[in-house]
């Protein structure tokens with residue numbers, strides 16, 4: 001069979017699976033790596049920008065790469081139920097893969113801080129959704145306690161199988177480019193994905209599939225930037241809800257990725273994020289969610305500061321699909337015009 005059967009089939013020699021592992025897949029991965037020459041021109045970047053569009057995974061975010069491995073291993077271990085805390089996308093992904101596997105799913109969400117598209121996914125896939133009157137960090141604390149008390153598998157990125165699956169994003173980029181990029185820009189929330197990408201690049205390097213390594217460039221939102229500030233944030237705030245996390249679980253491995261690779265972790269403001277969000281859509285035809293645009297916002301910021309020499313190859317991970325959060329798009333863009341059904345009136349507003 002030659003059709004795409006998901007990341008475990010494709011990369012099993014790099015993943016913690018064996019012949020007995022039941023592979024639970026929705027055919028995640030194999031996402032587009034889009035050459036973004038219009039964006040490069042618009043921001044004055046004199047090199048190659050590639051956008052890894054993870055919004056085209058089965059539930060609309062990169063979380064599916066980790067979830068296929070985490071759920072497959074949970075089934076292999078005989079687990080009957082999974083649980084997670086989520087800013088939205090982990091719950092959508094956990095609920096979908098649990099449905100496919102016939103497991104029960106319990107998801108804890110910060111009340112009022114999850115985009116409606118993501119909430120609707122968790123609900124329709126049949127998860128039990130529990131809104132916590134607190135933030136993500138509160139929800140994750142409860143999930144980890146319940147994991148100690150009850151026979152339920154935690155599928156947050158505290159689960160190492162999540163990181164294993166997510167590292168395949170780096171493999172796909174190297175397979176497509178024939179090398180690693182010079183720089184990899186990525187949003188940072190709980191910091192699992194930057195950890196996963198770095199692990200993936202290093203493993204490909206170790207087996208000789210690539211002979212260079214990228215500098216890892218992580219981006220937090222200014223109101224939610226514990227790693228940049230150096231201390232946990234009690235009440236993180238940002239429009240980019242998927243990275244609204246005050247005490248990231250993979251804090252240390254993320255710092256290690258940055259230090260080993262010679263990269264950095266910095267912050268961008270919500271205004272910079274929204275600017276990048278709109279520009280990516282209007283120049284490249286790619287609608288990502290606000291958190292995803294933190295990677296592009298970081299690239300714009302460094303380009304403006306004269307950080308690059310020219311000729312570099314840069315990849316930005318666009319972590320999730322903009323359709324999950326249409327409210328933000330409508331809020332930051334021009335209102336549609338309403339007119340009577342009259343040709344002249346419509347002609348009056350069309351300027352060519």
Ligand SMILES: *Cc1c(COP(=O)(O)O)cnc(C)c1O
Pocket residue numbers: 061062063089090157187188189190191192193194242243289291292319320321
């Ligand atoms: C989960 C998520 C992030 C943050 O990833 P971490 O691994 O938590 O750092 C960023 N963007 C989107 C869309 C996400 O779903």
